Amino acid sequence: MRRRIAMSMLAGVALLVSALLGTGAPAARAADVPAEFGTDWHDPVTAAPPVSVPKGARSCQVTLAEDQFRDFTPYRGTYTPPRGCGGRWSKVVLRLDGKVKGRQYDRLGYLHVGGVEVLRTSTPEPSPDGIEWHVEKDVTRYSDTFRSAQDVEMLIGNVVDDTYTGVIDVKVTLTFYPGRPEASVPDRVLTLAGGTTLTAPRNSERVVAEVYATGSGGGCEEFWYLTVADPAPYSCKADKGPYREVQIKVDGQLAGIAAPFPNVWTGGWSDPFLWYVIPGPRAFDVKPIEYDLTPFAGLLDDGRPHQVEVSVAGVPEGQAGWSAPVNVLVWQDAHRAHVTGGLTETEASEPVNSSVYSPGPGEYRVDTDAGHRLTVSGYVDTSHGRVTTTVSRTLANTSAHRWNDGETTDALDATWTDDQSVTVRAGATPRTTRTHRTYTMNGATTIGADDRLRTRLALGDRAVIKRSGGGWSRLDDTYRGDATYTLNVPRDQRHAVGTSNERYRLYGPDGCYDRTLATEQGVLTEDRGGC
Numbered sequence: 001m002r003r004r005i006a007m008s009m010l011a012g013v014a015l016l017v018s019a020l021l022g023t024g025a026p027a028a029r030a031a032d033v034p035a036e037f038g039t040d041w042h043d044p045v046t047a048a049p050p051v052s053v054p055k056g057a058r059s060c061q062v063t064l065a066e067d068q069f070r071d072f073t074p075y076r077g078t079y080t081p082p083r084g085c086g087g088r089w090s091k092v093v094l095r096l097d098g099k100v101k102g103r104q105y106d107r108l109g110y111l112h113v114g115g116v117e118v119l120r121t122s123t124p125e126p127s128p129d130g131i132e133w134h135v136e137k138d139v140t141r142y143s144d145t146f147r148s149a150q151d152v153e154m155l156i157g158n159v160v161d162d163t164y165t166g167v168i169d170v171k172v173t174l175t176f177y178p179g180r181p182e183a184s185v186p187d188r189v190l191t192l193a194g195g196t197t198l199t200a201p202r203n204s205e206r207v208v209a210e211v212y213a214t215g216s217g218g219g220c221e222e223f224w225y226l227t228v229a230d231p232a233p234y235s236c237k238a239d240k241g242p243y244r245e246v247q248i249k250v251d252g253q254l255a256g257i258a259a260p261f262p263n264v265w266t267g268g269w270s271d272p273f274l275w276y277v278i279p280g281p282r283a284f285d286v287k288p289i290e291y292d293l294t295p296f297a298g299l300l301d302d303g304r305p306h307q308v309e310v311s312v313a314g315v316p317e318g319q320a321g322w323s324a325p326v327n328v329l330v331w332q333d334a335h336r337a338h339v340t341g342g343l344t345e346t347e348a349s350e351p352v353n354s355s356v357y358s359p360g361p362g363e364y365r366v367d368t369d370a371g372h373r374l375t376v377s378g379y380v381d382t383s384h385g386r387v388t389t390t391v392s393r394t395l396a397n398t399s400a401h402r403w404n405d406g407e408t409t410d411a412l413d414a415t416w417t418d419d420q421s422v423t424v425r426a427g428a429t430p431r432t433t434r435t436h437r438t439y440t441m442n443g444a445t446t447i448g449a450d451d452r453l454r455t456r457l458a459l460g461d462r463a464v465i466k467r468s469g470g471g472w473s474r475l476d477d478t479y480r481g482d483a484t485y486t487l488n489v490p491r492d493q494r495h496a497v498g499t500s501n502e503r504y505r506l507y508g509p510d511g512c513y514d515r516t517l518a519t520e521q522g523v524l525t526e527d528r529g530g531c
Contacts, residue, residue: 032523033520033521033523033525034521034522034523035497035521036495036496036497036521037273037276037485037494037496037497037498037521037522038521038522039127039128039129039492040127040128040129040130040522041127041131041276041277041521041522041523042277042519042522042523042524043131043132043133043277044124044131044133044266044276044277044278044279044284045133045277045278045517045524045527046278046279046284046502046504046517047278047477047502047503047504047515047516047517048285048477048504049504049506049513049515050136051091051093051136051137051138052091053091053093053175053177054090054091054177054179057090057177057178057179058085058177058178059085059175059176059177059178060082060083060084060085060175060176060178061082061173061174061175061176062079062080062081062082062173062174062176063171063172063173064077064079064094064111064113064152064154064172064173064174065077065111065152065154065170065171065172066170066171066172067154067169067170068167068168068169068170069107069109069155069156069157069158069167069168069169069170070158070160070167070168071157071158071159071160072155072157072158073155074153074154074155075152075153075154075155076151076152076153077151077152078149078150078151078152079113079114079146079149079150079151079152080149081146081147081148081149082174082176085176085177085178086178087147088143088178088179088180088181089140089143089146089176089177089178089179089181090140090177090178090179090180090181090182091138091140091176091177091181091182092138092139092140092142092143092146092174092175092176092177093136093137093138093139093174093175093177094111094118094119094135094136094137094138094139094172094173094174095134095135095136095137095172095173095174095175096119096121096134096135096170096171096172097132097133097134097170097171097172097173098123098132098133098134098135098168098169098170098171099130099131099132099133099169099170100123100124100126100130100131100166100167100168100169101126101127101128101129101130101131101166102126102128102130102164102165102166102167103126103128103163103164103165103166103491104123104125104126104158104160104164104165104166104168105125105159105164105267106122106123106124106125106265106266106267106272106275107122107123107156107157107158107168108120108121108122108123108156108157108214108216108265109121109122109123109154109155109156109157110154110155110212110325111152111153111154111172112152112153112154113142113145113146113150113151113152114145114148114150114151114191115151115191116142116145116189116191116327117212117288117325117327118137118139118142118145119135119137119139119172119285120212120214120286120288120325121135121156121284121285121286122263122265122266122279122283122284122286123156123168123266124266124275124276124279124284125266125267125272125275125276126166127276127522128491133284135284135285136285137285139174140181140185141185141186141189141329142189142327143181143185143186144185144186144187144188144189145189146174146176154170154172156168156170184331186208186329186330186331187201187330187331187332188201188329188330188332189327189328189329189330190327190328190329190330191326191327191328192308192326192328193305196307196308196309197305197306197307197308198300198305198306198307198308198328199303199304199305199306200297200300200301200306200328200330201301201330201332202301202302202303202337202338202339203301203332203333203336203337203338203339204297204300204301204330204331204332204333204339204380205294205297205331205332205333205339205380205382205387206294206297206330206331206389207292207293207294207296207297207300207328207329207330207331208290208291208292208293208294208328208329209248209256209290209291209293209308209326209327209328209329210288210289210290210291210326210327210328210329211246211248211258211288211289211291211310211324211325211326212286212288212289212323212324212325213246213258213260213288213289213310213312213322213323213324214260214263214286214322214323214324215244215260215263215312215321215322216263216265216321216322216323219319219320219321220236220237220238220319220321221315221319221320221321221322222265222321223236223268224238224242224244224260224314224315224321225242225244225262225399225412225414225441226242226401226410226412227241227242228241228242228355228357228366228401229241229355229357229366231357232357232359232364232366233364234364234403234407235407237316238314238315238316238319239316240314240316240353240355241314241353241355241366241368241370242314242355242366242368242397242399242401242414243313243314243353243355243368243370243397244259244260244312244313244314244315245257245258245259245260245312245313245314245351245372245395246258246259246260246289246310246311246312246313246324247310247311247312247313248291248293248308248309248310248326249307249308249309249310249311250293250296250299250300250306250307250308251299251306251307252307252309253346254346254348254374255291255293255295255296255376256291256292256293256374256376256391256393257372257374257393257395258289258291258393258395258418259395259397259416259417259418259437259439260289260312261282261286261287261439261461262414262416262439262441262459263280263282263283263286264280264283264441264457264459265280265283266279266280266283268280269443269445269455269457270445270453270455271445271453271454271455271481271483271485271498273483273484273485273496273497273498274455274457274481274482274483274498274500275481275500276522277500277517277519277522277524278479278481278500278501278502278517278519280459280479281459281460281461281477281479281502282461288327292389292391292422293328294378294380294389294391295343295344295345295376295377295378295389295390295391296343296376296378297339297341297378297380297389298339298340298341298342298343298378298379298380299341299342299343299378301338301339301340301341301380308326308328310324310326311324312324313351314353333382333383333384334383335383335384336382336383339380339381339382340380340381341378341379341380341381342378342379343376343377343378344377344378344379344388345375345376345377345378345390346374346375346376346377347374347375347376348372348373348374348375349372349373349374351370351371351372352369352370352371352372353368353370354368354369354370355367355368355370356368362404362405363402363403363404363409364402364403364404365400365401365402366399366400366401367398367399367400367401368397368398368399368400368401368414369397369398370396370397370398371394371395371396371397372394372395373392373393373394373395374392374393375390375391375392375393376390376391377389377390377391384426385426385427386426387424387425387426388424388425388426389422389423389424389425390421390422390423390425391420391421391422392420392421393418393419393420394417394418394419394420395416395417395418395419396416396417397414397415397416397417398414398415399412399413399414399415400412400413400414401414408446408447408448409444409445409446409447410444410445410446411443411444411445412441412442412443412444413441413442414440414441414442415438415439415440416437416438416439416440417436417437417438417439418435418436418437418438418439419434419435419436419437420434420435420437421433421434421435430468431467431468431469432467432468433465433466433467433468434465434466434467435463435464435465436463436464436465437462437463438460438462438463439460439461439462440458440459440460440462441457441458441459441460442457442458443455443456443457443458444456444457447487450486451486451487451488451489452484452485452486452487453484453485453486453487454482454483454484455481455482455483455484456481456482457479457480457481457482458478458479458480458481459478459479459480460476460477460478460479461475461476461477461478462474462475462476462477463475470509471509472508472509473506473507473508474505474506474507474508475505475506476503476504476505476506477502477503477504477505478502478503478504479500479501479502480500480501480502481498481499481500481501482498482499482500483496483497483498483499483500484496484497484498485497485498496521497521498519498520498521498522499518499519499520500518500519501516501517501518501519501526502516502517503515503516503517504516511531512531513529513531514529514530514531515527515528515529516528516529
C-alpha cells in the first residue's frame with residue numbers, strides 16, 4: 001500500500017444531552033452537497049460530548065498558551081493561578097482553539113504545565129480556504145498542579161515552506177469553577193525525575209500512573225497494527241508481528257500491562273478525505289492509559305527514589321516511534337504522616353503472540369492471536385485500617401491482515417480487548433470495579449488501474465464499567481468512512497468524494513448521551529442528538 005499515516009464517566013450526562021440539542025450549524029440539505037470536494041469544507045467536529053460544567057456558576061479563565069507553530073520550536077511561558085476563584089475547584093476545563101489554512105500535514109502536539117502532561121493532541125489537515133477547530137478536556141484531576149505558578153511548554157511540531165504553507169495558530173485556556181469536585185481528585189500530581197525516577201509522599205495510600213502512549217513519528221510504528229514479520233513480503237516489518245503491549249515496571253518488576261489504543265491521525269490510511277470533517281476517535285484528545293499502582297504503594301512509601309519505567313513490547317529493537325510520558329497521581333492519608341504496607345502477589349502469564357503467515361496466489365495473509373495476563377496485590381496500613389488492593393488485567397488481540405503484490409489492496413480486521421478488575425478490601429465488604437475495553441479496526445485500501453485510491457474504514461472505541469453495588473456505564477464511539485480520490489495529480493484534479501459518520505453513545509443509571517454526525521464531500525449532512 002502507498003500510504004501516509006501521518007471518575008465519573010456519566011457525571012452530568014443529562015446536562016450534556018440538553019446542551020447538545022439545538023447547538024452547532026444546521027445540517028446541509030442534499031441539494032447543498034457538491035459532486036466532489038472543493039477548496040473548502042466544514043470545520044472539524046466530533047460527536048463526543050462537551051465537558052459538563054455547573055450551571056450558572058461563576059468562573060475564572062486564564063490563558064495557558066498562545067502561539068503560531070511553524071517549526072519545532074516549543075512555546076514556553078508561565079502559568080499563574082486565577083484570582084478570585086480560590087484553590088479548590090469543582091471543575092477545570094481546558095480548551096484549545098486552533099486554525100490553519102493552505103496545505104499542511106497532520107501534526108502531533110503536547111502541552112505541559114509544571115512538567116505534567118495535561119494534553120496530547122493531533123491537528124486536522126486544512127482546506128486551502130482555512131479551517132478552525134476546538135478541543136475541550138476535563139483537567140480537574142490536575143488541580144494540584146494548577147494551585148501554584150508553573151512553567152508551561154507546548155509544541156506542535158510543524159514544517160512550513162513553499163509547499164506546506166499551513167501555519168498552526170492555537171490558543172489554550174483554562175476555565176476554573178470554584179467548589180467541591182464531583183469525584184475524588186489526587187492530592188498530588190507528580191512527574192518522573194529524569195524520566196524514570198519517582199519519590200512518592202510517605203503517606204500515599206492510592207497511586208495511579210497515567211501514560212500518554214502513542215505510536216507516531218511517520219515511521220512504521222505509526223501504523224504498528226499493520227506490521228508483519230519475515231518472511232511475509234510487506235513494506236513494514238516487525239520481527240514479532242503487530243502485537244503491541246504498553247508495560248510499566250516499578251524497580252524492574254512488572255506492575256501493569258495495557259493495550260494501546262490504535263490511534264489513526266487525520267492523514268491516516270492513505271486518505272485524508274476520510275478525516276477532513278470528522279476525525280477518528282481520540283485523534284484530537286489522546287486519552288492516557290491508566291495503571292492502578294496502589295498494590296505498590298507500601299513499597300513506594302519508604303521515602304526513597306524508585307524507578308518507574310514504561311516500554312512497548314513488540315517494537316523491534318532499536319526502532320523509534322513511540323512516545324510514552326508519565327504522570328503519577330497520588331492520594332494521601334490526611335491523618336498519618338507515614339503509611340506502611342507491602343506487595344503480596346505478582347502473577348503474570350506467559351505472553352502469547354502467534355502471527356501466522358499464509359502465502360497464496362497473488363494474495364498474502366497474516367493472522368495474529370496474542371495476549372497476556374497480570375495480577376498484582378498489595379496492602380497499606382492507613383489511619384482508617386488496612387486496605388488491600390488487587391489489580392488483574394487481561395489483554396487479547398486478534399487480527400487478519402490481507403494484501404496483494406504491490407500492496408494495491410491492503411486490508412485489516414482487528415480487535416483488541418483490555419479487561420481489568422480492581423478489588424479494594426477495607427473492612428468486611430470488598431468493592432470491585434470491572435472495566436471491559438474493546439477497540440476495533442476494520443478497513444481496506446485499494447488502488448485501481450486508473451490510480452483511483454479508495455479507503456473504507458470502521459473504527460470502534462467501546463468500554464463497559466461495572467461497580468459493586470450496581471453502578472455501571474457503557475461507552476460506544478463508532479466511526480465509519482469511505483473516500484476515493486485520484487493519486488499522482490495536482491490537488492484540483494483529484495476529483496475526491498467521500499462520506500463519513502460518527503455515533504457517540506454514553507449510557508448509565510443517571511441518563512444517556514447519544515449524538516450522530518454525518519458528512520458527504522466535506523459537508524455536514526446530519527447532526528442529530530438525543531436518547
